[in-house]
Amino acid sequence: MAAKNGVKGDRPRKIGYYPGCSLTSSAKEMEDSFMEMAKMFSLEVVTMEDWNCCGSSPAHSTNHGYALLLAGRNLLLAEEQGIQELMVMCPSCFVRLKEAERKLMEDEEKNRLLESVLGRRYGGGVRLRFFLEVLNDLKMDEFQSKIRTPLTGLKGALYYGCLLTRPEWITGFDVGPYEKFLEGVVRTLGAEAVHWGYSRQCCGAHLAVTKADFVDRMVDRIRDHARRAGANCLVTFCPLCQVNLELRGNGVEPLPVFYISELIGLAAGLPKSRSWLKKHLIDPQPLLRSLGVLS
Amino acid sequence: MKIDRRFMEEVSRRSGQRFEGCFHCLSCAGGCPVVEAMDYNPNQIIRMMQFGMQEKILKSRTIWICLGCFSCLAQCPNRVHIPAMMDALREMALEKGVEVAEPEILAFHRQFLNQVRKRGRVYELEFVARYKLATGALFQDMGAGLKMLMRGRFQVLPSRVRNLREIRKIMEENHGGKKWS
Known part of the structure; x- marks a missing residue:
């Protein structure tokens, strides 16, 4: 647990954000309420550009390639956009992105597949963070x-x-x-x-x-x-x-x-x-x- | 009797799992939140694989009912990744074109992925409507759906990915498994 009366600057003041489909529609109030809370605590949340669906259950349930590449494209984009920390609020999106990250970093063949389809490799420059970790940083x-x-x-x-x-x-x-x-x-x-x-x-x-x-x-x-x-x-x-x-x-x-x-x-x-x-x-x-x- | 082990080896290859460790302690089945809706317990699927019972497995409800919640994996003393096994089995069932025991669940996945193919994101309103058309369950949850609509729970206009070309490449190419849609 973080130190009491923590020193300023020991938590990020700016963080990248991957919304996912639900958070922009049926769970819009989950996003809105988090954003309002972030403002209250002076945490700047920047939505990543041109994100796509993580693939969710339907992708990994039917085709491992879809699951890897749909999630992998988001990691690639976040890296290109210079996002060091990427916050995810939906547990399912988080697990899908995390799974793709693990496969891309551990299995050279998977990163080669990503490169063959999208023309570039993922370098591992993005730290994925679930929103409860970010919440926990607030004292x-x-x-x-x-x-x-x-x-x-x-x-x-x-x-x-x-x-x-x-x-x-x-x-x-x-x-x-x-x-x-x-x-x-x-x-x-x-x-x-x-x-x-x-x-x-x-x-x-x-x-x-x-x-x-x-x-x-x-x-x-x-x-x-x-x-x-x-x-x-x-x-x-x-x-x-x-x-x-x-x-x-x-x-x-x-x-x-x-x-x-x-x-x-x-x-x-x-x-x-x-x-x-x-x-x-x-x-x-x-x-x-x-x-x-x-x- | 000679047992055909090729099927299990193929599932092993695709899922990166070994299945010899399973000693049927039933931790997976006991902790599974949806086991009551399955026709075989997760461990029974492993046993059937060991006996080479490909057709029965690929035509089972179990492989489609599994939600991938990881309860089984968290409890397995031998850390057999059953959700990864189920992913591999569903993929094989689709490739081999066997009769799917849970057509509604497959329709759900298919309509969802159609949304992704079209926009790179899921437009929930259209997704729900198309799923209902595909399954004929038009009036199921009609009231709740209308309530969600009235209360502004659905995004009214779809949003889409700008670089759709990349999404199309992902969804259209052959990535090791056979193409499926």
């Missing part, structure tokens, strides 16, 4: 000083899903060492972080579309366990988890599902935070009003 006392409306009465079940919770040697990021920090953030905002056992269960990912009934049951189990633990909302870190937890499930009373950055914006009283709340499929406003967080 807890900085959060404290920004709070205008404490989220008193909000009891969040922090839900990490699948890709965040695998060992670092598989995915390049493991939420394990960050869990205490994230619970601390939630408490600093004035909310509670409940203890529960389902934070690492899968949300059903793309089966939510193709096997809806099956994923309904998965989401119901998650909601049920969150409710039993006394939560009145779920807190997510992934665009797909957020949509699935709102969209699926039919047997258990639904819970509002927030992105962590939305909660930070809400507690900081950012004017835009109201507009994010209106985009939710499960309207969180009645809960927030009943707690006096929204007037």
